[in-house]
Amino acid sequence: MKSTAVFKQMKGRQEPITMITAYDAPGGKAAEKAGMDIILVGDSAGMVVHGYDSTIPVTLDDMVMHARAVRRGAPGTFIVVDLPFLTYHSSIESTFTAVRRLMQEGGAQAVKLEGGDEATTETIARLTASGVPVTGHIGLTPQSVGVLGGYKVQGKTKEAAQRLMEEAQGLEQAGAFALVLECVPGELAARIAMHLSIPVIGIGAGAGIDGQVLVFHDAVGWGDNFVPSFAKQYTNVQTQIDEALENYVSDVKARAFPEDRHTFSMDASVLNDLGRGASS
Secondary structure, eight states, X not given: XXXXXXXXXXXXXXXXXXXEEOOSHHHHHHHHHHTOSEEEEOTTHHHHTSOOSSSTTOOHHHHHHHHXXXXXXXXXXXXXXXXXXXXXXXXXHHHHHHHHXXXXXXXXXXXXXXXXXXXXXXHHHHHHXXXXXXXXXXXXXXXXXXXXXXSOOOOOSHHHHHHHHHHHHHHHHHTOSEEEEESOOHHHHHXXXXXXXXXXXXXXXXXXXXXXXXXXXXXXXXXSOOOOTTOOOOOOHHHHHHHHHHHHXXXXXXXXXXXXGGSOOOOHHHXXXXXXXXXX
16 A cells, blocks of 8 residues: 555656545445555545535535445555545544544545645644644635635636645645645646645646546546546446446346346245145
């Protein structure tokens, strides 16, 4: 299993870091088999798996459950887990409780927090001082999408770009071992990565950074969820799933399934004895 030190070394030798967002044991197993460097158990599970219209309804219990499932599927891969909405915005005690659950019950090696304001950097500093590896996340932060005015590119003006630069530097200084940049112009993302010593992993942030992250379901074309323009779909398993299930329905209706090879059998004498017993 790779470590935070290894990821920093990968940045130093310009070796791209691969990250995928997964939510269950099969997804974790597939990611590990592919040689993924990091698995992110994202609160995007709210939309991708649970059918919500945002990440807001996702609970800490949900994230623990998903983390445990991914860990069972990928026992040898570094796993980062999202802290869900408002679990790290009140007291530091409640934050530590949430982190402890994700790491002790969920099997996470690290947690991810959204935002780059002073309160968030202070929280990251407290966590890292206590031995918790933390990934920062700025740009488009889904938990704050209502405040940001929707899902749109961040950092396009001089003021917004400067703010993201400062937030990124603040997160590094607070002790974050990596940073996720979401929906940021590629030129700005590359500039941020150049000024940081920690890895910068992008989603919708161009190729000039230290790594990339995609949602598992987007990458393999699973589900009818909206696929953002920055995501690359490497296959479309949903079409195969649809065809398979339609064939199953058709076979059952036509009594073509199950066949003899799908059916268990028993000794005829036992069946005969059962019939005699019922009539006596």
